[in-house]
Amino acid sequence: MPKISVEIPAELLADLDDHVxxxxxxxxxxxxxxxxxxxxxxxxxxxxxxxxxxxxxDEGGA
Structure with a gap:
C-alpha cells in the first residue's frame, strides 16, 4: 500500500486522535x-x- 504524507492543523489532529x-x-x-x-x-x-x-x-479531466 502506498504511503503519503499530509500536513493538518493541530486542532484537527487532536480531534482525529479522539477517535483512535x-x-x-x-x-x-x-x-x-x-x-x-x-x-x-x-x-x-x-x-x-x-x-x-x-x-x-467531466469536462476538465482529472
Whole structure:
C-alpha cells in the first residue's frame, strides 16, 4: 500500500486522535484517515451523480 504524507492543523489532529485507540472507533490514525477519505469520495460521487457528472462526463479531466 502506498504511503503519503499530509500536513493538518493541530486542532484537527487532536480531534482525529479522539477517535483512535482502545476507546475509539479506529485502531490507528491511518485507518481513520482512510475511512475519512473513502467516505468523502463516496459523498462526492453521490453529488456528481445527482448533477449528472458521471464518469466520462467531466469536462476538465482529472
Amino acid at each position: 485507540g482502545d476507546d475509539g472507533k479506529f485502531v490507528n490514525r491511518s485507518d481513520a484517515v482512510r475511512a475519512s477519505v473513502r467516505k468523502t469520495l463516496d459523498m462526492l460521487d453521490e453529488i456528481d451523480a445527482r448533477h449528472g457528472r458521471l464518469d466520462g462526463d
